[in-house]
Amino acid sequence: MLNRQEILHALRKYAPISRADLAKKTQLSRPCVSALVDEMIQEGLIHEIGIGDSTVGRKPILLEYNATAYLVMGALFDGNVLHMALADLKGELLCHEKKKLVSPISGETLIQELEEGLSRLLEQSQMTKEKMLGIGIGLPGITRKRDGTISYSPSTGWMDLPVQTDFEARLGLPVVIDNDVNMMTLGEYYKGIGIGVANQIYMYVGTGIGAGIILHHQFYRGSREAAGEIGYMIVGAIQPISKGEYGIFERNYSTPAIYAKARKILPHVCEETSVIRQLVHHAEQGNVQARHLLDEVYQHWAYGMVNMISLLDPDLLILSGEMVNIGEKGVQRIQHFLAEWVPMVPDLKLAALGEQAGMIGAVFSVLETFPMLTGQK
Amino acid sequence: MLNRQEILHALRKYAPISRADLAKKTQLSRPCVSALVDEMIQEGLIHEIGIGDSTVGRKPILLEYNATAYLVMGALFDGNVLHMALADLKGELLCHEKKKLVSPISGETLIQELEEGLSRLLEQSQMTKEKMLGIGIGLPGITRKRDGTISYSPSTGWMDLPVQTDFEARLGLPVVIDNDVNMMTLGEYYKGIGIGVANQIYMYVGTGIGAGIILHHQFYRGSREAAGEIGYMIVGAIQPISKGEYGIFERNYSTPAIYAKARKILPHVCEETSVIRQLVHHAEQGNVQARHLLDEVYQHWAYGMVNMISLLDPDLLILSGEMVNIGEKGVQRIQHFLAEWVPMVPDLKLAALGEQAGMIGAVFSVLETFPMLTGQK
């Protein structure tokens, strides 16, 4: 069963490719490849695409991966908008939509929206539910993927819900749930700026500050699934804290915190557009206070990064959420700060997938559970 | 070949155990277990130990792992003293010795000492070199295990040496090299306070500050083998830094830094005994300045831990080096600080193996490369 995966992996990597070449790439014998390929052709996972070219000898029969043999759905709910997509086995989106839901949103509402969304997407792409493998759903708040529950979600008020089993029962399909930032991390790893990078950290700044961690090509979640809660890091000056309150980094350098700081120095701060963008604009216009605040923010974000880099020595750090608005100039500024503090500065890149990241990650959260169909290792 | 490992693993875990029970534990069939066990008995890896007891039915033939079928050597050189040990396949030390080397110490000197040490240990334990699998060597400074080289070692002045191949050529045995703190981490994981814990961080404070990281039961080294270089973390007040100089945490809260701080407030600081021990002593005697300095140190160590915990959410944090001198009271004080900043405080324990940790870790660095003999997964 493992060699099937191996063959699929090579097939996807080098497609279109012949059986003989597959044998060379996988180190398996030609008969073995032939047999397994035939099996998978029967199952519809592989197609013969035509005859290839060669200078001498019999011409090869080229094979191709049939990514639409099965489908998955990926969804991301950010507490407000529900993104949904249908994707093939390569994680390529066939079609997608987004829908703003009106509060208050119960679990029941969400399930219904997912159900209806799935129907619409299937119809749109002219596919049937029989081909569906499962649905991945990214949710805001604290989730526990292992037991499929949501511990707490501030935006919806949900607490301790067995979301996965509830959804599976209603949707009639395997469901994978995870935290929204984790899904986005996965998205960038498989389809975005982090493709193929073994050790990477996805840093997200929004209402909160969090990180998704991929080590040795695997998502790292920690012992209590609390890894990446870098909002708790001690960055900048120590401040008095009241009992049970946490998150000094988050409290000072998340989006709301920066808004508060900006309001003190700028006359008109618009709540609708990115603070960082506004600060960058004013700084470029010559506003010294804005430039200073921006530098303070960059610097403290960099401090957080220094802590992560020195501990984990990753290849890549992906900046997302509010951070995507700093532009290439901002990236260079931060890179400059990093070089002051650590000798090994990793690649620093802006997230590439925008609002689709989480939805795409959700697609892959399902595909990851079917390596024998996708050829993922 | 993988089932052999599985059987050995179960055998070591449940020994003494019969073939029938092994089949149950490993989910393999009884004939398969019988065949593989017979093989391994032929090779001397397993022994029949005698007849077991049972209420009904035929009595089982109990099997035991023969840990002395092969041997490994573990060594740790801390820049000053060379610790050497001979160990069996369980990592149990058969005999060990330590020897102070006199500076300057060349690679040649070290090889010679290792060679002579090995001879002495073999003689002492009445074993032969034929049973040796390899030698693990922990070295101070920056090592690259992957290519077996040492990049820089301040205490000996070595730079860019292909230590592994040099040693292998001379000693005639496979050699595994690694950084001293990494070896200690491994030691505590396999034989010390961290046995069986999936996610743990070994924090070492000495001349420098460093950490060994074990995630999912595997050592994590980072992309450039620089993971755990937490001396670079930004802990406490930001300080001006000159170009190419790194390590704010290390500069302020490593052993030498604490000595410097202590000298300012205490009349007689002894360079020979632990600063922390001296500070604890004076604090207990009622010296307020000492108590304050101690608290400052504990607090800043805790800040560093907060950063690691929030990022990695480990089960366990092991305190070693200078930190072992804080005692249970110190541990509680730090735990108190941690609880102020993060909701998920992991176990916090003092390292258990003392100066033997590195040597034992070195033993396991070799054993890890022979899972088919040790049953390690």
Next chain:
DNA sequence: CCATTTGTTAGTTATATTAACTAACTGAAG
């Protein structure tokens, strides 16, 4: 028609399985 490459067929090997057996032992009925 020969050299060369692709793909298949046939037979082999390695490693597991299941089913059925022998071995060894307990305990209770006769």
Next chain:
DNA sequence: CTTCAGTTAGTTAATATAACTAACAAATGG
């Protein structure tokens, strides 16, 4: 005390699986 049913341990034999090698047929260019 003997005997035999019931139980557990370990082995043997036949079978299944999944790979391999060797040999060959198909296809093609020179």
